Amino acid sequence: MCGIVGIIDLEKTVNPDILLKMCQLISHRGPDDSGIFLENTSKFSIGLGSLRLSILDLSLAGHMPMKNRTGDIVLVYNGEIYNHNDLKVDLEKREYLYHSRTDTETLLYAYEEFGLDCFKKLNGMFALAIYDRINARVVLARDRMGIKPLYYFWNGKRLIFSSELKSLMTHPDIIRKLNPKALDLYLTFGYVPSPYCLIAGVKKLLPGHYMVLQEGILKDIPFWTPTLSIPNPDLRDDRQLSEQIRATLDGAVETQLMSDVPVGIMLSGGLDSTIIAAIASRKQLNSLHTFSVGFETGKSRMEEMYNWDSFYAKKVALKLKTQHHEVLIKDDSTLIQLLEKLLFALDEPVWEPSYLSIYAMSILAKEEGVKVLLSGDGSDELFGGYPWYLGATTLEKYERIPFLRQPLRLASSILPSSIFHKKVTDLYLKYRQPNYIKYLQNYSHFKPSSLAKLIPRATEGVSVVQEFLDLTLKPVKEAATADQFAFADLLLWVREHFNQRIDRMTMISSVEGRVPFQDNSIVDMALTIRVSRKFKGTEQKTLLREAYKDILPDFVLNRPKRPFAAPGKAWLEGILNEYALSQLNQSSFKGLGLFDGRAVESFAYPFLRGENSHYEENEPFISIWNLLALTIWLKQWNISS
Missing domain, CATH: 3.40.50.620 (HUPs)
Incomplete structure (x- = not known):
């Protein structure tokens, strides 16, 4: 378990001071050992850095950056490979000699033996960078479930990467400017999914993907594409x-x-x-x-x-x-x-x-x-741990009933507020809608009308979210709704x-x-x-x-x-109340042209002052935490629009 950083420059020599500063900002990821590697080639200049948290083989034999026996492959790596002992047995049969008990050495030899196919063989969590001297290329990779992070920036001249965004942001090439598409996704879900990042120009390597920089071209390639597999016919009960x-x-x-x-x-x-x-x-x-x-x-x-x-x-x-x-x-x-x-x-x-x-x-x-x-x-x-999966199965049954939309709309408009009314309204909003709309009905932090007031722009945000969800659900579009929800x-x-x-x-x-x-x-x-x-x-x-x-x-x-x-709701009503009021005001969003600061204030203040009768159930607690986290982050990072 470690932190990794790197700079590959196609034009000039990597500045070691920047590389060291990048390492220092993530020193918490690896307090036990550290190291850097620098080299100039005819193709590019490269700098790699590693911070190590020793978990397997606590000796200096696990020091990174780690080289293979010929020095042609250099590796920095963050994570754990849980099947490394099985891989090690196979690699030792192929006459690879180990000098440590680390899974880092197994990764190094697996790449040397199997090349880019090695990532398909790994069971674990990892983000890594490999410098391959023989093929004059640099390879980045991230585990299937995205357990280990990897941010990167590429402008056609320099590839910069790090385990954490704060480290990446020390490089002068990166401007502190907000990415509007990533913002739309954050306001919808309350987190920023890969490959997006809230900083314009920065991306996160997709889980289950590797990237190759060679001959000045950066390629992104999946080594694992998740989908719903055919059930095992041998498992009958x-x-x-x-x-x-x-x-x-x-x-x-x-x-x-x-x-x-x-x-x-x-x-x-x-x-x-x-x-x-x-x-x-x-x-x-x-x-x-x-x-x-x-x-x-x-x-x-x-x-x-x-x-x-x-x-x-x-x-x-x-x-x-x-x-x-x-x-x-x-x-x-x-x-x-x-x-x-x-x-x-x-x-x-x-x-x-x-x-x-x-x-x-x-x-x-x-x-x-x-x-x-x-x-x-x-x-x-x-x-199957969430009730909305069962609800999705029930929804499909109702969708087989024709001409149900109008009765549901009527019931939604006349029934008094209650749990039953909420269920009827939810059914009406999802009935025979595309599955991305059904998914948003479960997860979106703001009603469209509220979001339109906070960010008074065209429908770009809706299209970004729709495009993203359509792409996410595409591999399982023929599956039952519950399976699509669980997959997403x-x-x-x-x-x-x-x-x-x-x-x-x-x-x-x-x-x-x-x-x-x-x-x-x-x-x-x-x-x-x-x-x-x-x-x-x-x-x-x-x-x-x-x-x-x-x-x-x-x-x-x-x-x-x-x-x-x-207890986020209790905190907003108690110890964090005055703090939240001081953050969610017009001045916090001044200069950020994407937001209407007055709308943010008018949205948040009634709830924070205990005047929450005009809100639909759950919207204020979730959406105000969404806005509060974003506001604090914008100030900490000094972001402009």
Whole structure:
């Protein structure tokens, strides 16, 4: 687990001072070792930098940049390759001699032996850069699930890349200007999906892709294209599916316990993290460390709601006999400083503040000497963990009924406000609409009318979002609606949001975050199972529950689903209220021609002042956090439009 940077200049020599400054800004990613590589060739000048967090083979044998035996290949790398021992056996048979126990050396030899095909063989999380002297080329690559980040800038003369945006921004070629298309996507989803970046000219390498710079041409090539696979005909019943899930997940967790340093679990006491903890506790020879987070909000109802995780985590830890640690995030003035610090660490804003919880657990883990943390992110999207998947199946049944739109419209307009009214309205808005519109109905943070007031432009934003979702859903356009939603959630919510927050929050703490549910074997298997088989009635994740019901306590199996969240609404109404009012005003958006500052103020102030009767349910909390995170970020980065 490390941080990497690089500059490839086709015109002039790489400035080592800039390269060193880029490294310094991400030193938290690799406090154990560092190194740079510089070389001038007839084709280009190259500089590579590495910051190392030692997880496998803690000796200097794992130093990077790492060269192969002839010195023709140079590698900098961030991540873990979980199948590296299997690859190592094969490579040693091909007479590659190892000088360390690192997976870095396995990557180096895999590229030397298999070339660009090596990325298809990797099971793990990684972002890497390879300098290939023989072929006079530079290769960048990123893992299938985008667990490890890689930002880059290319202007036809220079390729600049880094694990984090703040490091990339030190280069004088990059101007602090806002990308309007990325902004539209952020305001819609509350995060910025690849390949977009909020900084104009900067991109994120797409997950499952590699790039080759050769002869002055930069090519972007996928090595993994996700889609819904044909179900395995040999798996005829749910029992067989559950057995396969258990065997595969057991193997993934065992593999991801690979470490020469202590490993712990982020434990919420929910189904997913408890399964990982239960598997790990059986595999670990030493007592397993588990970590949870609680909140002090000053509001008893909110504290009870958001401390369910810590309550259940304690019960699970007692059952599994782990070394359990809990951290409390207090409702005091330090929360503002922490919020600002972590939003900067995230590189790009995200709407919901659960990243504070991950950071708090990561810091506690570091204090306890634990350098690796496992998380349950990805399970809901892979195994049918959200009620809207069941809702999508129900929606398809209603769509078979002709002439239903007008009755739904009428019912939506005359029914009194209630949960039933909300469901009828949701059905009316989705009925026989394209699936990208249905998806937006689930996830968009603003109603179109609200967004049009905040950013008074043409319909460019709508077209950007539509084009992006159409492209995302294209590989599964013939699938059932529920399968399309789950597929999009996996590619967007997990790859582009969850993985951003866990990488930045663990790495700023110099801790490695791992996500066993996103192991290649789990993802490949789950994509062969239709969502309709992952439910039983209204019960979510039935197959996963069945797979582990013999080792999980009933209070976990029967626990109602709750999101992994922080008390953002309580904070906006309490300790952060005056702060939010001071941020979401006209002056904050002055000079940013994209926004109507008065509209932002008139949108946010009624809710923040307790005058929220004119809002639809949920819109203010979500959208105001969206705007607040963006406003703080714009000021921190001094961005212009």
